[in-house]
Amino acid sequence: MATKETSTRPIYYALGANGGIAAAKFAAAFFTGSGAMLAEAIHSLADCTNQLFLLRGLKEAKKPPDESHPMGYGRVVYFWAMMVALLLFFLGGAFSVLQGVERFSKPEPLENVMIALGVLGISVVLESFSLYGAMKEIRKTSGGKPFFKWFRETRQSELLVVAGEDIAALCGLTLAFIAVLLAVVTGNPIWDAIGTIAVGVLLMVVAVFVMHEVKGMITGESAAPEVHAAIKAHILARPEVDRVIHLITVQWGAQLMVAVQARMHAQPSDHALVDAINAVEETIQQRWPQVKWCFFEPDFDPGTD
Structure with a gap:
């Protein structure tokens, strides 16, 4: 059973990490003009909102049963998990793709590139810390299952969402770093646009996987x-x-x-x-x-x- 501690700790880890990362990325996007960096900043901002949604869902789930809900409000966490997945898809993924398409049609040279690369490096450290916290909680309840099997079978929607976000974030940071680096090495800003689109597609793919799993929980799944x-x-x-x-x-x-x-x-x-x-x-x-x-x-x- 997921206790209050194991349910909320990785969420607070992710909220703290993404809050700092979002501020740094927005500053870097402003100084560099990088579309990939702006896409990453929007992604981190969406993640912060997602964590607040999850915390609200856990709080609502504790409401006692009443006449309208004789079995309580426990399943409300699935609604908020689905909201998180939709936000990740549209605000994180779709926005990044649109931003990348615009940059592709109107490429602009990057400025202050070392700032962008430094922020991306720091972001990798913070996201790794957040993912470490999530994986630590997963190991406590997974019974030694491989991660993908746990992802398919878990009934802990909040932990599933946090882990999915963190993995998408680390992969997105890697793509953004490569895109900015290629734009600098080749002198062609098109690579930045390609990186922006790649980050968006990645977020949309992860969001679809999360939505599929949460849909099963909303429909009504058995115990693990x-x-x-x-x-x-x-x-x-x-x-x-x-x-x-x-x-x-x-x-x-x-x-x-x-x-x-x-x-x-x-x-x-x-x-x-x-x-x-x-x-x-x-x-x-x-x-x-x-x-x-x-x-x-x-x-x-x-x-x-």
Whole structure:
């Protein structure tokens, strides 16, 4: 389960890093006239806004259940994660592509290039620090999975978004650095325009990947595969349970909903059956504190697993 600390720490890392980077990039873009640098500055500004969106989503998710939302507001984090992906796509990616196309049609020579290269170098250090913080949190919950597999299976939308942003930022910085360097070495500002477009396309590709994963969370995904399997194995191991007929897990933000249909071993009375069901539910919620709701239905139908 993602705790408050593990959920927000990488976001604050990214917010602090991107705030400083955005200010430096805008200054460098002003002094150099580099389109690639301006694209990177807009990207960092969009990232700052994205982190504020994620923090707002985590805050709203803590609102208690009410009559209109009896299961609480946990899934609101998915809405804000989708907003972040859209902002990354349009403000970060599409704007950069348009800026690059304009620079391509009207190339202008770069000035004070060493300022741009210095800012890009510092930005790489700060973004690396932000990505290190995100990867550190990912390792705590990934169970040793390769990063791409974790990216596809994680239910932590805020951590997924931060990691995606940081990776896109580092790759974008590399492209911008190469573009500015080529523009200086060749004396042809077209390379700066090409770099600006490349940064925009990169951001749009990352945004599409993030949107695809968040869409699954909004639609309603089960718990991570290993968690779902572990819950099923736990129920089957209980002496009160004869057979698990059906098990549904639904990720609800940081919390889980579990619905179980099972054939129980014979009990001496109705009260004993209720006590047996309560005992199973209690052990599930003890082992997985993120299981906020557990619905248990005893059944005689053997069904299928």
